[in-house]
Amino acid sequence: MCLAIPMKLERRDEFEGVVSLDGISRTVSVMLLPEAEPGQWVLVHAGYAIAVVDEDQARETLELIGEHADAMRDL
Amino acid sequence: MTPGDPYHDPAAVRSLAAAIRDESAGLRDPLTIMEVCGSHTHAIARAGLRSVLPPNLRLISGPGCPVCVTPVDWLDRAVALVRRDDVILATFGDLMRVPSSGPTLEAVRSEGAPVEIVYSPRDALDIARAHPDRTVVFLAVGFETTAPTIAAALVEAEREGIRNFMILPGNKTMPEPMRLIASDPAIRVDGFLLPGHVSVIAGWETFTFLADDHGLPGVVVGFTPVDVLRGVLEVVRQRLRGEARVANLYGRVVTAGGNTSARRLLDQVFVPAPATWRGLGEIPGSGLDPAPAWAHRDARNIDVELPEPHEPPGCRCGDVLKGVISPPECPLFATACTPESPVGACMVSSEGSCAAWYRHDRLGSRGARP
Amino acid sequence: MKAPQRILLAHGAGGRLTRELVERLFLPAFANPELEDLDDAALLPELPPGRPALTTDGHVVDPPVFAGGDLGTLSVNGTVNDLVMAGARPLWLTWAVILEEGLDGELLATCVEGARRAAEEAGVRIAAGDTKTVPRGKGDRIFAVTAGLGVVPPGRGVNDRNIAPGDAILVTGTVGDHGATIMAHRHGMESTELVSDCAALNGLLEPLWEAGVPIHALHDPTRGGVATTCNEAAARSGLRFVLDQQALPVAPPVRAVCELLGLDPFYLACEGRALVWLPEAEADRALEILRGHPLGRGSARIGEVVDSAPGHAPVEVRTVSGALRPLDLLSGMDLPRIC
The missing domain is CATH 3.90.650.10 (PurM-like C-terminal domain)
Known part of the structure; x- marks a missing residue:
């Protein structure tokens, strides 16, 4: 359940940070994510950053999907 | 939905759907897969994914819609609270139209009661800051994903000395009802699409009991059409191989152990408690109550008079939530109960399975094609 | 253009303050001969050939000023578009506002300027207007009500x-x-x-x-x-x-x-x-x-x-x-x- 979307962490202090996506930015709490660093993508839910996006994993998934899509386009 | 986004690439969707059709042809028995999470229900309906699955694969919705499983007496209390003249209610938009024993929050607001819709528990804190003479009660619903944000808001209120901020505790946790469903002989489920964002907090290891104790496959997936179809394909493959394990296909945000800071905060603020789930009844240990040190933030300690709770007659939300029936099998579906005038909670929330079926699948289920 | 610092109830009472508001704010902004007569009704020149189209619309928006517009631009453009969607060429508008006591005069000035600019860009004239005030707490800052008149040229029609x-x-x-x-x-x-x-x-x-x-x-x-x-x-x-x-x-x-x-x-x-x-x-x-x-x-x-x-x-x-x-x-x- 629960809507959450990846946004880029622009800056942060101990409690708050600013996240952005496609020209939209919002102040969120980073209390649940003390390890997140500016420049990283974080998952945002209800005004809180709740996870750091693992870029290696994300890339791997995209490659797998790309193979599926290419297979279909080649048909 | 996003053109150019691989997770919504029609070619990838077609390719995965074809793979699912090909491979599931080798299944001996039809498969019933439960998508536990309401956001999955919403995503599946929105992308029309049911219609690309072969007839021997059935997707059913589980109890992971927080609005749908919230019992009427809890809503009755919310309504009673906002009718006091010293309380402002702050809520996620999702709860506004859920039926209580009396009026909905939307109806009480139209009578002039202060019900504020917020995007974040922190917005509710801002309202408390702006109205020091009132008590702001935040309606705390949601599972493991949302509960830590509410715990964090309570900690922030404490840190900043915001005394007039309280919650009406209604947060719940997922594993307990899933254990119930997995072990109920009346409910036929062969595998689970596991809630991706609950897993972000709780960690995918939380769900290994499904495989270990019940021999059922579970796949943690994200919320795009491609994510969901990859999850379905994984369940099919595990069944074909005679396997049952928890697979994590949402590794970009989900780890084995989840978010430890969030879990620590949950343990600090909440204690497990019995909770009533609409349709499932009381489940021990499935609720989150404020720990004794946080009792002063618990709005259940505000004195209100409550009506005798009554569930709408004829409503079969309970059976829908357990996956015993699909929405169209309820006699009220699309007749007495529609999104315009919902009888049960499952028709209200956009991620409720009845609303999702009504909005996106009610014609598709009859085989409508262009 | 001069707006009062704060809107008082008297600004909508029809007396001296109402007149000041009209003369200092509305007239200079919407300047056209039909409005300047300040008669009970504006007398319009004869309409071009075709079928007259008439529309009305109420406008509320929170926030009243937003990126890309304000209640003034929104109300004029909305009315113009209602006419355009009927196939009409928009010609005339009326523009009435309901103001909450205590409203920041700057906000009113912004909305008036927005309406002026929108009317100019759309090539329509605001020929009549009205101002009413409501006590504080009885309205949300500013509401606008419009009417629009246009003509559907012969041979055109949408349905x-x-x-x-x-x-x-x-x-x-x-x-x-x-x-x-x-x-x-x-x-x-x-x-x-x-x-x-x-x-x-x-x-x-x-x-x-x-x-x-x-x-x-x-x-x-x-x-x-x-x-x-x-x-x-x-x-x-x-x-x-x-x-x-x-x-x-x-x-x-x-x-x-x-x-x-x-x-x-x-x-x-x-x-x-x-x-x-x-x-x-x-x-x-x-x-x-x-x-x-x-x-x-x-x-x-x-x-x-x-x-x-x-x-x-x-x-x-x-x-x-x-x-x-x-x-x-x-x-x-x-x-x-x-x-």
């Missing part, structure tokens, strides 16, 4: 009953920019890229008429967005519309707001976009003309008209999986959700 199977459905730009701008503001989001699409559409659509494009129907997808407008038009036409999810143009910041707040772009309001129904064979030519105008660069074909059929909803969307799903009217308000 949902003209919509025919095989028609293409075009939209004149990205959808939901206005709705997303408002929602983002209400829920603590900031953006330099998110701007309301609020605009008058006569300048964009007139070239289509001049080129002889046989437009069957026109609508502006305001409240309730493309989904609601299409449902209303489908009901009146007795036909079925099939929209393509992938073809719906949505600007990236609008998409981001939707994902963050759980909103659907199909339901977000536009204030400067039109939906156009016309024969399929004319679609490419129309798109080329529309895209040649600054307001129409993002024009796209988003769907087609087919015969209604049992088991189908009046408006359906072809999803990413190729399946059709019904696109219903919005039930209640489109609220931000987290679940």
Whole structure:
């Protein structure tokens, strides 16, 4: 359940940070994510950053999907 | 939905759907897969994914819609609270139209009661800051994903000395009802699409009991059409191989152990408690109550008079939530109960399975094609 | 232009303060001979040939000033567009405001200037107006009420009953920019890229008429967005519309707001976009003309008209999986959700 979307962490202090996506930015709490660093993508839910996006994993998934899509386009 | 986004690439969707059709042809028995999470229900309906699955694969919705499983007496209390003249209610938009024993929050607001819709528990804190003479009660619903944000808001209120901020505790946790469903002989489920964002907090290891104790496959997936179809394909493959394990296909945000800071905060603020789930009844240990040190933030300690709770007659939300029936099998579906005038909670929330079926699948289920 | 610091109840009482407001604020802004007579009713010159079209509209928006416009621009453009959607050339407007006691005069001045600029850009005149005030707490800062008068030139006409199977459905730009701008503001989001699409559409659509494009129907997808407008038009036409999810143009910041707040772009309001129904064979030519105008660069074909059929909803969307799903009217308000 629960809507959450990846946004880029622009800056942060101990409690708050600013996240952005496609020209939209919002102040969120980073209390649940003390390890997140500016420049990283974080998952945002209800005004809180709740996870750091693992870029290696994300890339791997995209490659797998790309193979599926290419297979279909080649048909 | 996003053109150019691989997770919504029609070619990838077609390719995965074809793979699912090909491979599931080798299944001996039809498969019933439960998508536990309401956001999955919403995503599946929105992308029309049911219609690309072969007839021997059935997707059913589980109890992971927080609005749908919230019992009427809890809503009755919310309504009673906002009718006091010293309380402002702050809520996620999702709860506004859920039926209580009396009026909905939307109806009480139209009578002039202060019900504020917020995007974040922190917005509710801002309202408390702006109205020091009132008590702001935040309606705390949601599972493991949302509960830590509410715990964090309570900690922030404490840190900043915001005394007039309280919650009406209604947060719940997922594993307990899933254990119930997995072990109920009346409910036929062969595998689970596991809630991706609950897993972000709780960690995918939380769900290994499904495989270990019940021999059922579970796949943690994200919320795009491609994510969901990859999850379905994984369940099919595990069944074909005679396997049952928890697979994590949402590794970009989900780890084995989840978010430890969030879990620590949950343990600090909440204690497990019995909770009533609409349709499932009381489940021990499935609720989150404020720990004794946080009792002063618990709005259940505000004195209100409550009506005798009554569930709408004829409503079969309970059976829908357990996956015993699909929405169209309820006699009220699309007749007495529609999104315009919902009888049960499952028709209200956009991620409720009845609303999702009504909005996106009610014609598709009859085989409508262009 | 001079606005009082704060609006008092007396500004709407018809006495000296009302007169000052009219003379210092409204008259200089809307300057035209028909208004300046300040008579009980404005006497207009004779209308050009064609069928007169008349519309009225009430306007409330929170916040009253937003990126890309304000209550003034919104009220004028909204009224102009209602006329344009009927195939009319807009000519005259009335503009009345209801002000809450204590309103910041600067806000009023901003909205008056917005209305002035919008009227100028749309080529219409504000020929009559009115001011009323309500006690503090009895209104939300500023409301505007308008009427609009235009003329449908001979030989022109749009009607949902003209919509025919095989028609293409075009939209004149990205959808939901206005709705997303408002929602983002209400829920603590900031953006330099998110701007309301609020605009008058006569300048964009007139070239289509001049080129002889046989437009069957026109609508502006305001409240309730493309989904609601299409449902209303489908009901009146007795036909079925099939929209393509992938073809719906949505600007990236609008998409981001939707994902963050759980909103659907199909339901977000536009204030400067039109939906156009016309024969399929004319679609490419129309798109080329529309895209040649600054307001129409993002024009796209988003769907087609087919015969209604049992088991189908009046408006359906072809999803990413190729399946059709019904696109219903919005039930209640489109609220931000987290679940």
